[in-house]
Amino acid sequence: MGAEDITLSRRTALQGAGALVLGFLLPLKGVRAQGAARPMVTAPNAFLRIGADDSVTVLVKHIEFGQGPWTAAATIIAEELDADWAQMRAEHAPANVALYANTLMGIQATGGSSATAESYDQMRIVGAKARAMLVQAAANAWKVKPAEIRVEKGVISHAASKRQGRFGQFADAASKLPEPADVKLKDPAAFTLIGKDKSVARLDSAAKSTGKAIFTIDIHEPGMLTVVVAHPPRFGAKPASFDATDALKVKGVVAVKQIGSGFAVYAENMWAAIKGRNALKTVWDNSAAETRSSDQMFADYRALAAKPGRAVGTNKDAPEKPLPQGKLIEAEFLLPYLAHAPMEPLDGYMLWDGQTAKARFGSQLQTADQGAIGKVFGLPMEKVFIETMLAGGSFGRRAQTTAHFAVELAEVAKAIGPNKPVKLVWTREDDIKGGYYRPLFYHKFQGVVAGGKIAAWRNRVVGQSFMKGSPFESMMHDGVDPIVTEGADELLYAIGDFRCEFHYADSPITTLWWRSVGHTHTGYAVECFLDRLLQEAGQDPVQGRLALMAEKPRAAAVLKAVADLAGWKGSAAGNGRARGVAVCESFGSFVAQIAEVSIGDNEEPRVHKIWCAVDCGQTVNPDIVRAQMEGGIGYAVGHALYAEVPIVDGGAAIGNFDEYRSLRINEMPEVEVVIVPSSEKPTGVGEPGVPPTAPAIANALAHLGRERPSRLPIVRRV
Amino acid sequence: MAYQIKVNGTDHSVDADEDTPLLWVLRDWLHLTGTKFGCGIARCGACTVHMDGQPLRSCTLPISAVGTSEITTIEAVEGPEAKAVQDAWVAHDVPQCGYCQSGQVMSAVALLREVPKPNDRDIDLAMNGNICRCATYVRIRAAIHAASEKLGG
Ligand code: FES
Ligand code: FES
Numbered sequence: 001m002g003a004e005d006i007t008l009s010r011r012t013a014l015q016g017a018g019a020l021v022l023g024f025l026l027p028l029k030g031v032r033a034q035g036a037a038r039p040m041v042t043a044p045n046a047f048l049r050i051g052a053d054d055s056v057t058v059l060v061k062h063i064e065f066g067q068g069p070w071t072a073a074a075t076i077i078a079e080e081l082d083a084d085w086a087q088m089r090a091e092h093a094p095a096n097v098a099l100y101a102n103t104l105m106g107i108q109a110t111g112g113s114s115a116t117a118e119s120y121d122q123m124r125i126v127g128a129k130a131r132a133m134l135v136q137a138a139a140n141a142w143k144v145k146p147a148e149i150r151v152e153k154g155v156i157s158h159a160a161s162k163r164q165g166r167f168g169q170f171a172d173a174a175s176k177l178p179e180p181a182d183v184k185l186k187d188p189a190a191f192t193l194i195g196k197d198k199s200v201a202r203l204d205s206a207a208k209s210t211g212k213a214i215f216t217i218d219i220h221e222p223g224m225l226t227v228v229v230a231h232p233p234r235f236g237a238k239p240a241s242f243d244a245t246d247a248l249k250v251k252g253v254v255a256v257k258q259i260g261s262g263f264a265v266y267a268e269n270m271w272a273a274i275k276g277r278n279a280l281k282t283v284w285d286n287s288a289a290e291t292r293s294s295d296q297m298f299a300d301y302r303a304l305a306a307k308p309g310r311a312v313g314t315n316k317d318a319p320e321k322p323l324p325q326g327k328l329i330e331a332e333f334l335l336p337y338l339a340h341a342p343m344e345p346l347d348g349y350m351l352w353d354g355q356t357a358k359a360r361f362g363s364q365l366q367t368a369d370q371g372a373i374g375k376v377f378g379l380p381m382e383k384v385f386i387e388t389m390l391a392g393g394s395f396g397r398r399a400q401t402t403a404h405f406a407v408e409l410a411e412v413a414k415a416i417g418p419n420k421p422v423k424l425v426w427t428r429e430d431d432i433k434g435g436y437y438r439p440l441f442y443h444k445f446q447g448v449v450a451g452g453k454i455a456a457w458r459n460r461v462v463g464q465s466f467m468k469g470s471p472f473e474s475m476m477h478d479g480v481d482p483i484v485t486e487g488a489d490e491l492l493y494a495i496g497d498f499r500c501e502f503h504y505a506d507s508p509i510t511t512l513w514w515r516s517v518g519h520t521h522t523g524y525a526v527e528c529f530l531d532r533l534l535q536e537a538g539q540d541p542v543q544g545r546l547a548l549m550a551e552k553p554r555a556a557a558v559l560k561a562v563a564d565l566a567g568w569k570g571s572a573a574g575n576g577r578a579r580g581v582a583v584c585e586s587f588g589s590f591v592a593q594i595a596e597v598s599i600g601d602n603e604e605p606r607v608h609k610i611w612c613a614v615d616c617g618q619t620v621n622p623d624i625v626r627a628q629m630e631g632g633i634g635y636a637v638g639h640a641l642y643a644e645v646p647i648v649d650g651g652a653a654i655g656n657f658d659e660y661r662s663l664r665i666n667e668m669p670e671v672e673v674v675i676v677p678s679s680e681k682p683t684g685v686g687e688p689g690v691p692p693t694a695p696a697i698a699n700a701l702a703h704l705g706r707e708r709p710s711r712l713p714i715v716r717r718v
Numbered sequence: 719m720a721y722q723i724k725v726n727g728t729d730h731s732v733d734a735d736e737d738t739p740l741l742w743v744l745r746d747w748l749h750l751t752g753t754k755f756g757c758g759i760a761r762c763g764a765c766t767v768h769m770d771g772q773p774l775r776s777c778t779l780p781i782s783a784v785g786t787s788e789i790t791t792i793e794a795v796e797g798p799e800a801k802a803v804q805d806a807w808v809a810h811d812v813p814q815c816g817y818c819q820s821g822q823v824m825s826a827v828a829l830l831r832e833v834p835k836p837n838d839r840d841i842d843l844a845m846n847g848n849i850c851r852c853a854t855y856v857r858i859r860a861a862i863h864a865a866s867e868k869l870g871g
Binding site: 274 | 734735737738739742745746747749751752753754755756757758759761762764791792793804807808811812813814815816817818819820823841842845846848849850851852853854855856857858859
């Protein structure tokens, strides 16, 4: 399989179900992640460490930043291994693409809500093989037949000879046995952990409730310098020159160096680094910098959307038809740049000794980061080591197509010279002003309603692609970045006269995937406009949708489930409240939500409750599914209501939580989740909770005498 | 200059500039890293500690203002409220990424010491200075109620 066969987005990659379909060029020339050629590793010795104390530690290839991959992997292994939950532990696997590649992407990577989806079969096989090897080791020791041995809750026993043992005593012998070629997996009907509510508890809750969990920012090593980098105020600007006279007068500041992304201030502690940066005089080369503001960009995008674009998705090859007779409805939606703002800003530790580079940070695309670090130091990949750390959230921010943070970290270490350990920390201002945003998007719609039905649908989308020109460009096909229009180019609804077109917009403002990626904007635009047309057609938001979903049974099922859960009787909820509906499919999972909303203090919408139905295939940990729906909904409510990074004169006009307003506990709605039972393959839950929330709120507002907001956030700063 | 401060029951002498926030003293001088940095402007609560038992954002309190006050961090918070809160956090699997949770726990413990049986509004008032970007708020609320019940409040 060559690069020309790699045509799939993360979404379609998941739906495709075949393993090893993605691969792409790494930034390091000559090192190519040959995803296609990589066999799935199922060797227990690569994934499990069984201690003499009977503890079973799973080396998890996915980064844990909240979505529960540690617990999920341990659950799957424990199920097939017949371990007792109390003996299970988890830690991050080292960066090693030969062992720990994502089976869908061909590199070591976490993303696209794929962690369980892509490793479910793999972890089952690993667990089953480990069980078989432990049984064989016990059989050898006891001189009995393996078939006569039982394993239950971590106890290995042989009834006839009344012998019993535990994993620890056979672990060493088992690890030296040949790996069984074939193992029989459990019948799902016999599962006691997978999909069973409350059968396991998260492995990381205690350490995270007591301050004991160690994150990158917590690293302190002897002789370590803490580094902050002065970044340009405008996107696309480059560092030109600096005067460090005053910065070096700050007690604790050790050095200032120019690197590719700015000027690095090295200090003995974080406070000195911050003060040193404040005192630094900088000059920027603005020749290639962005100069526009958000408003100007929206105006430019609107002008672009007036012209025909490239057709994608359903009917893309059919000639465009004139609009049919009927009532013409038009709408536009403007969606701002959004920062991910993970609670722990980006940070990393690096020790480079001239021969090897050892990095410790919340790496999400380990293979790409490894390649990028190697390139900076001129080291081959096998001399670059990454210890993946727990990270304080990501929401997409740590999965960098350009590995820009790994590059900055390596450049910081290189500029100060070998054998000087450094910890690079971004402040919140670096984070919010630092780009890699959910791109600003513009949607233009025309729809026709005739005879109580939706007779036509036209949608033009304008926005930036972060695939184009990146090392991930091989995920594009025929010049089309599927992420730009995913969710808009093919609807859950059968509308015969359908057309979706897009235009790329360009800007030096850096963009990236943001929790649920393209669905963050298409979910809003499509579900708002559909609801608007159904309203015009005089149809109920639930029944009207169901009538168009004949070919999408899983989408229809979650919609019915959420309507049941909420006791849906129409949009009016009484008491000054109204309800709105939305349904989205993303990352192979189906989620429907109903929001109950009123107008609260200062005319701000108040979201009281969200009901949520999800079908994510076979669930592994139902409580983690619920937690991800709760968290995804909260993330979506906060951004829909309050969040925007306004661009003024080519730079971010705000930089911290005083102005990048985050959802707080008093604004969090009540959430009720139902998981629709499914025996389909597991699909993602980290992102799919997000897309339906904002349109469900907007659709509720439409029944409170407000328009569906055409520009987000709903509560705009003035 | 050198400041004498009392943290978690121990006296420390810290040589730092007078404007150094307590947060960075805890983290970079004393290596008490349970207290987290999230914003540096008293808007997120990740850095919450107790000063003489009261919740405080350590990122904006300069070391020169600590004086003889006793500082308690997540590493040493204890007592029935702390135990009830941390047990409830685990029982409800509150944390996702976990990065905000030291601050959440410190705010929740202070609340329960003040108001043994908080209603939802009390929780809103005491906890709305603590941002959780993972939006674990539903479980934070449930865990505080559960902890309160456990304490017989
Ligand atoms: S770091 Fe102190 S409140 Fe955010
Ligand atoms: S658990 Fe991630 S920020 Fe709160």
